[in-house]
Amino acid sequence: MADNQRKVYMIAGGVTPFKKINFNDDFRLNVKHSLDYALKDSGMKTEDIDGSVSAYFSDHLQGQLIAGAMSNDFIGLAGKPSKRIEGGGATGGLAFQTAYEEIASGTMDTCLAYGFENMSHVGTWRGNDIIALGSDASFDYPLGGFYTAYYALMATRHMYEFGTTEKQMAMVSVKNHGNAMHNPYAQAPMDITVEDVLKSPVVSSPIKMLDICLMSDGAACAILASEEVAKSVSGKPVLIKSIGSSSDTMRLADRPFGKVPLLPNENDSMYRDLKYPGVHSFRAGRLAARMAYRKAGITSPEKEIDFAELYDAYTSAEIQAYEDMGFCPYGQGGKFVEDGRSMLDGDIPVNMEGGLQASGHAIGATGIMQAVYAFWQLQETVHKHLGSNRLQVKNPQRGLIHSHAGTGAYEAVTIMEAV
Amino acid sequence: MGYGRLLKIDPVVVEWNYNIEYRHSYAEDSPFFMALGRGRLLGSKCKSCGFKYGTYRKYCMYCGSETDDIELPLHGKVHSFTTCYYSGETFRGDVPYTLVLVEFPGVDSLFMSRLFINSGEKPEIGMDIVAQFKKFQTFTVNDVYFVPA
Numbered sequence: 001m002a003d004n005q006r007k008v009y010m011i012a013g014g015v016t017p018f019k020k021i022n023f024n025d026d027f028r029l030n031v032k033h034s035l036d037y038a039l040k041d042s043g044m045k046t047e048d049i050d051g052s053v054s055a056y057f058s059d060h061l062q063g064q065l066i067a068g069a070m071s072n073d074f075i076g077l078a079g080k081p082s083k084r085i086e087g088g089g090a091t092g093g094l095a096f097q098t099a100y101e102e103i104a105s106g107t108m109d110t111c112l113a114y115g116f117e118n119m120s121h122v123g124t125w126r127g128n129d130i131i132a133l134g135s136d137a138s139f140d141y142p143l144g145g146f147y148t149a150y151y152a153l154m155a156t157r158h159m160y161e162f163g164t165t166e167k168q169m170a171m172v173s174v175k176n177h178g179n180a181m182h183n184p185y186a187q188a189p190m191d192i193t194v195e196d197v198l199k200s201p202v203v204s205s206p207i208k209m210l211d212i213c214l215m216s217d218g219a220a221c222a223i224l225a226s227e228e229v230a231k232s233v234s235g236k237p238v239l240i241k242s243i244g245s246s247s248d249t250m251r252l253a254d255r256p257f258g259k260v261p262l263l264p265n266e267n268d269s270m271y272r273d274l275k276y277p278g279v280h281s282f283r284a285g286r287l288a289a290r291m292a293y294r295k296a297g298i299t300s301p302e303k304e305i306d307f308a309e310l311y312d313a314y315t316s317a318e319i320q321a322y323e324d325m326g327f328c329p330y331g332q333g334g335k336f337v338e339d340g341r342s343m344l345d346g347d348i349p350v351n352m353e354g355g356l357q358a359s360g361h362a363i364g365a366t367g368i369m370q371a372v373y374a375f376w377q378l379q380e381t382v383h384k385h386l387g388s389n390r391l392q393v394k395n396p397q398r399g400l401i402h403s404h405a406g407t408g409a410y411e412a413v414t415i416m417e418a419v
Numbered sequence: 420m421g422y423g424r425l426l427k428i429d430p431v432v433v434e435w436n437y438n439i440e441y442r443h444s445y446a447e448d449s450p451f452f453m454a455l456g457r458g459r460l461l462g463s464k465c466k467s468c469g470f471k472y473g474t475y476r477k478y479c480m481y482c483g484s485e486t487d488d489i490e491l492p493l494h495g496k497v498h499s500f501t502t503c504y505y506s507g508e509t510f511r512g513d514v515p516y517t518l519v520l521v522e523f524p525g526v527d528s529l530f531m532s533r534l535f536i537n538s539g540e541k542p543e544i545g546m547d548i549v550a551q552f553k554k555f556q557t558f559t560v561n562d563v564y565f566v567p568a
Contacts, residue, residue, distance in 0.1 A: 129507030142559045144510035152501035160544050204503045253474045253529035
């Protein structure tokens with residue numbers, strides 16, 4: 001694939017608080033709130049933006065089709081190029097990458113990526129149904145399939161293959177809810193214990209209530225720009241070093257049992273007997289990471305990534321993502337969290353602001369929310385935006401953001417660097 | 420849609436019912452659903468590369484060739500499982516229920532289904548299970564389900 005493209009920078013970002021229910025602000029106003037924050041922070045004006053990419057997952061959740069166009073005119077971008085990106089839970093991550101492509105290709109000099117979702121406008125059980133329509137509507141959904149169940153099937157097999165435990169999964173929940181205690185935008189900051197998680201109601205075994213992400217109302221936006229524009233704005237730009245994406249079968253049942261596609265820090269002998277991806281791992285995440293690492297020249301992700309925003313829709317998924325991203329070999333994801341390596345003071349802090357578990361999951365906004373938090377980390381401005389330095393990673397040079405759709409039907413990995 | 424029921428003011432929130440009649444066609448997958456009514460579980464075998472699918476599909480996802488229908492063995496093993504205590508709204512009355520991914524001998528991929536077990540029994544990976552068919556066809560994938568062998 002072509003690498004002769006323009007450098008792309010993130011120059012501003014904003015998020016709204018993610019809330020369980022927000023009837024006071026519709027999706028357009030949420031987008032405006034996040035954009036106003038980004039504009040004020042960067043000293044930019046709406047007229048400085050060449051075009052936009054909108055991100056939202058479900059027309060059913062919005063109760064409105066072509067909601068991107070409605071947002072555009074609300075924020076003053078009518079008359080400028082715009083498109084909508086949809087890719088399940090990876091919607092925001094893929095929209096961010098699309099905005100990157102608009103700049104890298106020279107189509108635009110500044111591009112706004114914004115994402116939103118209003119998940120509270122239906123009840124949780126109905127919301128489960130709507131999201132489950134993002135699985136095979138002939139073979140999977142009619143069984144009573146829904147996403148917690150699909151991830152539970154994967155977690156059960158991961159536990160069988162590698163000995164991962166429910167206690168290790170609970171440690172992810174404790175970490176992410178605890179981190180969110182220092183994030184004023186977070187929906188569910190909680191000081192909880194492993195026991196609290198293990199005792200929470202089982203939703204779909206082995207996944208329990210406190211292993212699961214939130215359904216949220218909220219929005220996030222990121223302004224991306226060419227090098228020339230980045231140099232002209234106030235504030236510290238962050239380089240988007242590379243993007244990677246991949247895909248996999250929609251149905252878990254179709255996942256093959258082949259060889260592991262190796263990351264640069266791995267070799268064949270590590271996985272001689274592992275049938276891959278089966279249903280224990282997310283092949284698309286690994287392939288997306290491999291693409292992003294290759295383009296960024298990263299050969300030892302476990303040493304070269306300073307922090308990560310991983311897609312923790314379920315605690316099991318964060319453990320699986322440690323392995324898919326190459327932070328540790330397959331089978332050691334549980335130990336990775338148990339050893340504290342993903343804690344704030346660990347080797348690779350993960351989901352410092354609380355992740356989807358505690359910060360929230362307003363689907364279309366989520367991948368862009370991750371980019372905003374990574375941007376503030378790499379700018380070292382966490383104190384300014386979150387009110388304290390508690391979640392600031394020390395001297396971060398490179399961060400990774402990762403999101404996925406379905407059970408990894410689409411995945412997006414982006415590498416961002418301090419400049 | 421239509422007229423809403425007032426839920427609250429400040430802000431004004433109305434609730435409306437959002438129902439649609441949707442005609443879902445199984446299209447090229449129809450032979451699978453028809454066969455369930457005759458107590459047969461169909462998979463697919465690629466005419467070109469020979470890959471055997473545990474979930475019916477008319478074209479091979481590896482080489483694009485058309486597949487032949489194959490009769491899946493009715494006996495299989497649990498590859499993975501979960502018991503659901505919550506669900507989507509549509510299946511609220513069914514909880515708890517158990518979903519399994521089924522592996523069949525000599526078949527290269529899996530099949531998702533429900534597993535019915537007696538209370539007190541626990542599903543486990545590797546458990547021998549056998550397909551059963553609904554007496555009255557619903558024309559959904561639920562026309563087949565599994566029980567311990």
